[in-house]
Amino acid sequence: MFPKRRMRRLRENAILREMVAETKLTLDDFVCPLFVIEGKKRKEKIKAMPGIFRYTDDLVVDEIKKLKDLGIKAFLFFGIPKKKDEKASQAYASDGVVQRCIKKIRDNLGDNILLITDVCLCEYTSTGHCGIIRDGKIVNDETLELLSETALSHVKAGTDMVAPSDMMDGRVKAIRERLDSEGFNYVPIMSYSVKYASAFYGPFRDAAKSSPRFGDRKSHQMDYSNSREAIRVIAEDIEEGADIVMVKPALPSLDIISETRRRFNLPIAAYQVSGEYSMIKAASKMGYVDEKSIIIESLTSIKRAGADIIISYFAEEIARFMKR
Numbered sequence: 001m002f003p004k005r006r007m008r009r010l011r012e013n014a015i016l017r018e019m020v021a022e023t024k025l026t027l028d029d030f031v032c033p034l035f036v037i038e039g040k041k042r043k044e045k046i047k048a049m050p051g052i053f054r055y056t057d058d059l060v061v062d063e064i065k066k067l068k069d070l071g072i073k074a075f076l077f078f079g080i081p082k083k084k085d086e087k088a089s090q091a092y093a094s095d096g097v098v099q100r101c102i103k104k105i106r107d108n109l110g111d112n113i114l115l116i117t118d119v120c121l122c123e124y125t126s127t128g129h130c131g132i133i134r135d136g137k138i139v140n141d142e143t144l145e146l147l148s149e150t151a152l153s154h155v156k157a158g159t160d161m162v163a164p165s166d167m168m169d170g171r172v173k174a175i176r177e178r179l180d181s182e183g184f185n186y187v188p189i190m191s192y193s194v195k196y197a198s199a200f201y202g203p204f205r206d207a208a209k210s211s212p213r214f215g216d217r218k219s220h221q222m223d224y225s226n227s228r229e230a231i232r233v234i235a236e237d238i239e240e241g242a243d244i245v246m247v248k249p250a251l252p253s254l255d256i257i258s259e260t261r262r263r264f265n266l267p268i269a270a271y272q273v274s275g276e277y278s279m280i281k282a283a284s285k286m287g288y289v290d291e292k293s294i295i296i297e298s299l300t301s302i303k304r305a306g307a308d309i310i311i312s313y314f315a316e317e318i319a320r321f322m323k324r
């Protein structure tokens with residue numbers, strides 16, 4: 001007997017195919033990362049990330065206006081300070097690069113956008129490490145104080161959500177307690193819960209000038225060989241008070257995104273990181289792959305795996321594809 005079920009029946013007609021498509025990207029899914037620097041009227045190219053720039057606060061306002069007109073509503077900020085020191089002072093200075101930028105955006109663009117700030121010290125320490133160093137090691141608990149201080153200063157400046165990416169133990173709890181003690185009980189925390197020690201962050205470190213001066217990040221970021229540990233880390237972050245958990249890099253971690261979706265009921269964010277972006281850009285430029293198709297396919301796969309929120313440097317491209 002010939003098969004009764006012919007899977008191709010629903011694949012033939014393009015309209016029907018669209019109708020039964022299980023996963024659809026919308027601009028509501030996207031967060032656009034932005035790099036901000038000190039000074040005025042400067043827009044710097046990032047060599048390892050063609051098409052991505054660092055902006056001073058005046059120009060970032062214009063950039064956000066443009067992106068907002070395209071339909072992008074959420075932004076994730078990384079600050080690159082002029083002065084770096086061992087205590088990462090500029091990370092929690094009330095007039096630090098991110099704090100000033102957030103204030104400026106709020107003053108100019110109002111509340112109808114979602115501002116998220118990355119909380120980590122690596123862009124602010126002279127060592128390029130994510131915390132305070134003693135005897136060549138990152139001291140966890142002292143670092144928590146500075147991270148909490150940083151998160152609080154972002155919130156005071158007007159950010160809507162903080163996103164700790166440092167991978168210190170206990171940071172979600174420390175930040176939650178600090179924000180609550182200052183009356184910011186309703187500011188959510190999106191934790192970079194499963195952040196693998198990944199070579200895919202290479203171009204970002206060029207963008208954020210945050211390469212470690214010695215050693216690497218393997219003492220705190222996760223070993224990409226591990227998936228059971230990922231589930232333990234997520235459970236711990238939820239216990240500590242994370243409102244959204246993040247997995248990164250995205251495409252190499254689809255198994256983790258999908259397992260997290262099966263096991264937990266809170267929103268999941270996935271970060272399509274700099275290396276994922278730059279590989280697609282480079283291969284497209286060489287003519288080896290079709291850029292538009294590969295962007296849409298990779299992002300759809302991330303959503304299909306279970307991500308509710310996608311942080312991607314392709315946010316603007318996606319918005320433009322959707323307009324057409």
Ligand code: PBG
Nearest residue numbers: 120122165200201204273274275
């Ligand atoms: C740390 C941070 C990093 C990324 C996001 N937050 C870099 C790192 O851990 O070295 C990577 C993002 C990307 O590669 O796009 N502040």
